[in-house]
Amino acid sequence: MAATENVGKSPSGLLLLSAAPHVHCGLTVNKIVLTTLLSLLPAVLFAVYLYGFEAVRIIVVCMGVAVGTEALIQKLRNKPITVSDGTAALTGLILAFTLSPALPTWMAVIGAFVAIALGKHAFGGLGANPFNPALVGKVFLVTSFFSPMTKWISPVNSQPVSSPLEMWAAKQQVPGYQELLLGNFGGFLGEAVVLPLIFGGIALVVLGYVDWRMPAAFLGTVFTLTNFLGQDPVWHLLAGGLVFAAFYLAGDPVTTPYTKKGRWAFGIGAGIILVVIRQWGGYPEGVAYAILLMNGLTPLINKYLRPKRSGVTRHA
Amino acid sequence: MGTKLVIRERILPSMVNLGSSPLPPPTRVHITCGREGDSCRTVVKVGDKVKRGQIVAECSGKNGLVYRSSISGTVVQLGTIANYLGKQVNNVTIENDGSDEAEFLNVNKSGSMGPEQIYELLRSAGLVISNRGNGAGHATFPLLSEGIKTIIINGCIGQPFFPAVLSPLKDYCEDFLSGLKILIRLYSPAKLIVAVPESQKTAVAMIKSAEASLAELEVIAAPWSPMLSEDKYLISLLCGVNLKSGQLPAEEGFLVISPFVVLAAANAITRGEPHISQIVSLVGTAITNPGNYVVPIGTPIGEVLQHAGLQNEKLAKVVVGTPLTGIAVARTDLPVASGVAGIIAFSQNELYSPVNNPCIRCGRCTENCPEGLLPMKIGTYAAFSKWDRAKEEGLGRCTECGLCAYVCPASRPLVQLVQLAKQQIS
Numbered sequence: 001m002a003a004t005e006n007v008g009k010s011p012s013g014l015l016l017l018s019a020a021p022h023v024h025c026g027l028t029v030n031k032i033v034l035t036t037l038l039s040l041l042p043a044v045l046f047a048v049y050l051y052g053f054e055a056v057r058i059i060v061v062c063m064g065v066a067v068g069t070e071a072l073i074q075k076l077r078n079k080p081i082t083v084s085d086g087t088a089a090l091t092g093l094i095l096a097f098t099l100s101p102a103l104p105t106w107m108a109v110i111g112a113f114v115a116i117a118l119g120k121h122a123f124g125g126l127g128a129n130p131f132n133p134a135l136v137g138k139v140f141l142v143t144s145f146f147s148p149m150t151k152w153i154s155p156v157n158s159q160p161v162s163s164p165l166e167m168w169a170a171k172q173q174v175p176g177y178q179e180l181l182l183g184n185f186g187g188f189l190g191e192a193v194v195l196p197l198i199f200g201g202i203a204l205v206v207l208g209y210v211d212w213r214m215p216a217a218f219l220g221t222v223f224t225l226t227n228f229l230g231q232d233p234v235w236h237l238l239a240g241g242l243v244f245a246a247f248y249l250a251g252d253p254v255t256t257p258y259t260k261k262g263r264w265a266f267g268i269g270a271g272i273i274l275v276v277i278r279q280w281g282g283y284p285e286g287v288a289y290a291i292l293l294m295n296g297l298t299p300l301i302n303k304y305l306r307p308k309r310s311g312v313t314r315h316a
Numbered sequence: 317m318g319t320k321l322v323i324r325e326r327i328l329p330s331m332v333n334l335g336s337s338p339l340p341p342p343t344r345v346h347i348t349c350g351r352e353g354d355s356c357r358t359v360v361k362v363g364d365k366v367k368r369g370q371i372v373a374e375c376s377g378k379n380g381l382v383y384r385s386s387i388s389g390t391v392v393q394l395g396t397i398a399n400y401l402g403k404q405v406n407n408v409t410i411e412n413d414g415s416d417e418a419e420f421l422n423v424n425k426s427g428s429m430g431p432e433q434i435y436e437l438l439r440s441a442g443l444v445i446s447n448r449g450n451g452a453g454h455a456t457f458p459l460l461s462e463g464i465k466t467i468i469i470n471g472c473i474g475q476p477f478f479p480a481v482l483s484p485l486k487d488y489c490e491d492f493l494s495g496l497k498i499l500i501r502l503y504s505p506a507k508l509i510v511a512v513p514e515s516q517k518t519a520v521a522m523i524k525s526a527e528a529s530l531a532e533l534e535v536i537a538a539p540w541s542p543m544l545s546e547d548k549y550l551i552s553l554l555c556g557v558n559l560k561s562g563q564l565p566a567e568e569g570f571l572v573i574s575p576f577v578v579l580a581a582a583n584a585i586t587r588g589e590p591h592i593s594q595i596v597s598l599v600g601t602a603i604t605n606p607g608n609y610v611v612p613i614g615t616p617i618g619e620v621l622q623h624a625g626l627q628n629e630k631l632a633k634v635v636v637g638t639p640l641t642g643i644a645v646a647r648t649d650l651p652v653a654s655g656v657a658g659i660i661a662f663s664q665n666e667l668y669s670p671v672n673n674p675c676i677r678c679g680r681c682t683e684n685c686p687e688g689l690l691p692m693k694i695g696t697y698a699a700f701s702k703w704d705r706a707k708e709e710g711l712g713r714c715t716e717c718g719l720c721a722y723v724c725p726a727s728r729p730l731v732q733l734v735q736l737a738k739q740q741i742s
Contacts, residue, residue, distance in 0.1 A: 015631070015632065015633055015634055015644070015645070015646060015647070015648070016632055016633040016644065016662075016667055016669075017633075017644045017645075017646050018633075018644055018669050018670075019644075019729065019731060019732040019735065020637075020639075020640060020641050020642055020643070020644075020716070020718050020721075020731055021639060021640040021641070021718035021719075021721050021722050021731060022633070022635050022639045022640070022642065022644065022660070022662065022668060023639040023640070023666075023668055023722065024668045024721075024722060024727065025722050025723050027680075027723065027725045028725050028726075028727070029673060029676055029725045029726055031725070032676075032678075032725055125674065126673075126674045126676065127674035127675050127676045127677060127726075128674070211679075253676050253677055253678035253679065254676050254677050257679075258677050258678065258679030258682060258690075258692065259679060259682060259690075260683070306688075306690065307682055307683075307685070307688040307689075307690075308688050309687065309688045309713075310543075310549075310552075310686060310687045310688055310713075
């Protein structure tokens, strides 16, 4: 075939050849992470308002060490450095929200390091980890430094106080709804700043970054079970960082099921475990363990809870 | 995540109400002939003069396909040419001599024709006649006089991207109705359904107004789904009948056919015109006059684009077919084949290539998969060469509609991985 002149060609003379599809919706991992970070901004500002420099310290240290750890590990492994996708920074921020503002800096450093190194990169990096990295870091700290990790301070005078769930477990007078929403008590950052987290979380659901089924299942189950057990269900929803967990920990795509049915299962399972821990377990607070245990079950959930087939078969 | 059906109906610049305009005669055409397994022989030699509509190649057998020249001119080359996928196919190249002498079909205008004669006329016009109804997808007239109870005219091919498919309904409504009557004469179906995308209000209105004149006609405005180009899904969606694996539509009494061939049939029977042109939508930001054009089959793509106002410096990619499922072509001197509904001319700044970032297991791919598959899993198995595992996950059910890769935040080449796995298995 005589090669007739190509009518119409690009400046380089060549046309791009690639497989279908030829268009893309424009959503990137970067965008997802950035939007999640932005949704946490009101919560960050509120935390700083409550705890001042201590909150800033914890947040900056966790995020900085997380990013630095990822860069270091990737450099040591001779892989491209991907910190600009923001996932390490997000993990660092989420870890910071699970910590008390009174935690010594060096412990926060260890926590962030473990979260990224053990929780994420030991498994192969982004998308490969079965457990929520921030929670891996937090649980490592709780196990290693139980006392400092449960030292809560009051936002008003920085004096040591008990967290609402500790008070509840000890059958003491607990803060009411208003105090819970406005953070006027001691606890980890995520349990203090409930109101901005509610807004941020709902924003993520409305924008389509978090499947509504997950927080609905988690919160719904806790509400139903605590009600059934004769407790105040609304109080339990607002206390103990459940709101934070329902949207930001259970909303992590990597470690939670990827089917709709799976998300219901995850939320319900986490809710059951959480109520059991709070009611009968040894720890006053259980969101971390509830999420981590369900993370462990996620591969099983993914295997068995599949989407419906279309019903029409074609030539195989 | 609330990202179900994220495709906006107008990914490409829209050209909703444009009619179809004819193109100036091309300088040359390449008539590609012979499909897989056909024994096709050319009936002209290099140097022969042919008229527009004259037969240049024919396949053997009682229902062999007929290929006709779409311009008048001289045969300059016989041989092979690459198709869009790079495979060599038989080809006859005719150079235009400007005389525009035409040859028409032998239509028996006196009295009505029996089905046998109609089939022969359609075959002679270059349309596909097949014994079992599984010839060229929905461009086939099966040789079944009984057993077809429902005919579906699929006006949803290539939607929502290419209005060309609706052109037979909108711009050539009378001829289209004649075509419907021919179908009724051939098959005597109980019902004739014309499926139109519900967003194309003008076309819906126009064809609905004809519902009164034909008793069997029913117009269904279908909400958009990427699966509407697949016969079995159309049947399932419109009639609620689920065909089993390996079952042909004809076995359940269905015939799915495209509006283009209905129009071609009408032109053949009423005017004796052979099927030598194709209505094509030309879209994309690298051309200044997007629209529907009546393209002589075999016209080089480049010439068609030029007539649509191609901006050479901006052109970066040419895709034949929809943006989700089409084929990118390497050269613009390849011909426009029969059945092409749309060509997209992408500019540099619209280009997209997958990046293959790690999967973050967000689940958007499976949420948008019309088949209910797990594309991320199939893709990962394929990437690690575990073809059998990929097959167990439902590889065979993937229709490569492209939605999974469209919504993937990690820009993974999911469709490509599926294609790779399918190749490896066969």
